[in-house]
Amino acid sequence: MSSSQFNKILLDISNQLSPDELDKLKFLCRDVIGKKDLEKIDSGHRLFQVLGERCKLSADNTKPLSDLLDGIKRPDLSEKLNSFESLSEYSDDQPDEAERAKLEIATQLIAETLGRNWRKLGRKLGFSEVKLESISLKHPTDLEETVIELLKEWRKSRGAQAQTKELIEALRGCQHNLTADKLEDRLANSGS
Incomplete structure (x- = not known):
């Protein structure tokens, strides 16, 4: 994903921030930016620019901003940023096609069976x-x-x-043996 597309996403997020939300973001960035520089920031896109200059935000590192947006109770904007990252994440650094097919099967089955124990x-x-x-x-x-969402992350x-x-080892490690067995069976039956 190009930097111009990333900048468009940041500008869109900036335009959706209220003045109060911008103040909250600036408050959360005090340790990174410093009080004197924060006083000069009057818009979301300027804040994002400063975070970028301090190596706290880039097209390949959106997590800090995503966490900040979650911190001010704007999961919709965080999701917009995560969606951008999802588009760029599936380019190079992914398992081979056969393993991706297995992971899709695993995601579907685990989502159907795990329930309230997902944090474990x-x-x-x-x-x-914090991430959970x-x-x-x-x-x-x-x-x-x-x-x-957990498995996507x-x-x-x-x-x-x-x-x-x-995933199977992790399921067994937290005593979800039945789900692990079902997953192994489904993978075996799918020919994966």
Whole structure:
């Protein structure tokens, strides 16, 4: 994804921020930017520019801004940023086609069966409590969508190293043996 497309997304996000939300973002950035420089910032796009200059925001590193947007209770803007990152993430750093097919099967089955215990799996996959909370805010009333989001974030973090065997081990590690068995059966039946 080009930097001009990334800048368009940032400008769009900036235009949707209220003055109060901009103040909250600036407050959250105090440690990164400093009070004197923060006083000069009067728009979202200027804030994003300064974050970029300080290597806290780029087209390949949108997580800090996504977390800030979640912090001011704007998951819609965070999702817009994550959608941009999702488009660019599936270019180079992904498992081969056969493994991606297995991961899709795994995602579907785990989302259907995991339920309220998704956080336990998230911890086993190495996510922090803050990241798990961020994931839960994206789909607060839909457990299946929350699990899909969890697995999407895991795949993004693992890149080409994302493997279904790692998911099966994590499921077994948090005592979801039935789900792990179902997944192994479904993969065997699919010929994957």
